[in-house]
Amino acid sequence: MRIARWTHNGDLSEGFVIGDRVVAFADGATVADTLARGLGRAREDHEQILHQLRESDASAVPLADVVLLAPLVPASIRDFVTFEEHVEGVSAGVEGKSHVAPEWYEAPTFYFTNPHTVHAPGQELHPPVTERLDFELELAAVIGAAPAVGESNLTAAEAASVIFGYTIMNDWSARDLQAREMQVRLGPAKGKDFGTVLGPWIVTADEFEQYLDEEGFLQIRAEVRVNGEQVGEDLIANMGWPFPELVAYASRNSRVVPGDVLGSGTVGNGGCLGELWGRNQGLTPPPLREGDVVAMSIEGIGELVNRVGATVAGPELPPARPRTRRRHLADPATS
Incomplete structure (x- = not known):
């Protein structure tokens, strides 16, 4: 099984890659949901989607028509x-x-x-x-x-x-x-x-x-x-x-x-x-x-x-300043 995240016509979807098509998880589930449920549940969901595709492929989108995202948002x-x-x-x-x-x-x-x-x-x-x-x-x-x-x-x-x-x-x-x-x-x-x-x-x-x-x-x-x-x-x-x-x-x-x-x-x-x-x-x-x-x-x-695109320069910061290393605050009465 292949699991991915993608955008299509500006909409975010998450689901399975099946052959040269992508099919969203049922009920709006996410990759994070699928990982939390475990591999056994993912197999069941995959079989269900395969069954649905045999009856109708209306929910499938060609892989070539989507923009792939990172396949998960890592913890x-x-x-x-x-x-x-x-x-x-x-x-x-x-x-x-x-x-x-x-x-x-x-x-x-x-x-x-x-x-x-x-x-x-x-x-x-x-x-x-x-x-x-x-x-x-x-x-x-x-x-x-x-x-x-x-x-x-x-x-x-x-x-x-x-x-x-x-x-x-x-x-x-x-x-x-x-x-x-x-x-x-x-x-x-x-x-x-x-x-x-x-x-x-x-x-x-x-x-x-x-x-x-x-x-x-x-x-x-x-x-x-x-x-x-x-x-x-x-x-x-x-x-x-x-x-x-x-x-x-x-x-x-x-x-x-x-x-x-x-x-x-x-x-x-x-x-x-x-x-x-x-x-x-x-x-x-x-x-x-x-x-x-x-x-x-x-x-x-x-x-x-x-x-590789163009480099991006961040704002400059000064180097470390020399410090006195004193351990006590100055007495206001003597300063």
């Missing part, structure tokens, strides 16, 4: 870093040689990014002023509800049952801004939070069972092209941890809820320019510029395409 977005090859390449650009910290192997590290700046398939990106704009090719899991499974401290088996489906994720990055922020040992922040793309739709988890190997890794291909030229390709199975273990870790002493998005982190072998810059010890291929078109494809899902 949160966690972005992991699970591809060892990606870490090796990026570290070579930062440290001058490939290095994977021992701590990387201990647990699947992630950061939270901004759910309020999610872009749609085909939407033009307007990044901040940057000299090192980059893409990041990722697979993302979308969380739904599962019967008799909680939200906290899930086992990997329990976590597998709350994965509703998957979508493609492009975690845009301004590497020069990110590099400054990481020197403060906090972040990334403004180097990342200006745009994340999800889409073109959510493909439900049952569609991927055929690709799972004996350890639970997804044996599917991921590719990225810039202006039609392939830059990177990898297998999602090269992750250090399968997705259920990422979800279980995210839930540890915390919560995962329907609508949460968990990115795999950037795939290796050219899943981003930053990795290639590290390996090539220079800006080859060149950073993205206005007019560049980034096209990502992942087996079993489809293609996600976006164009």
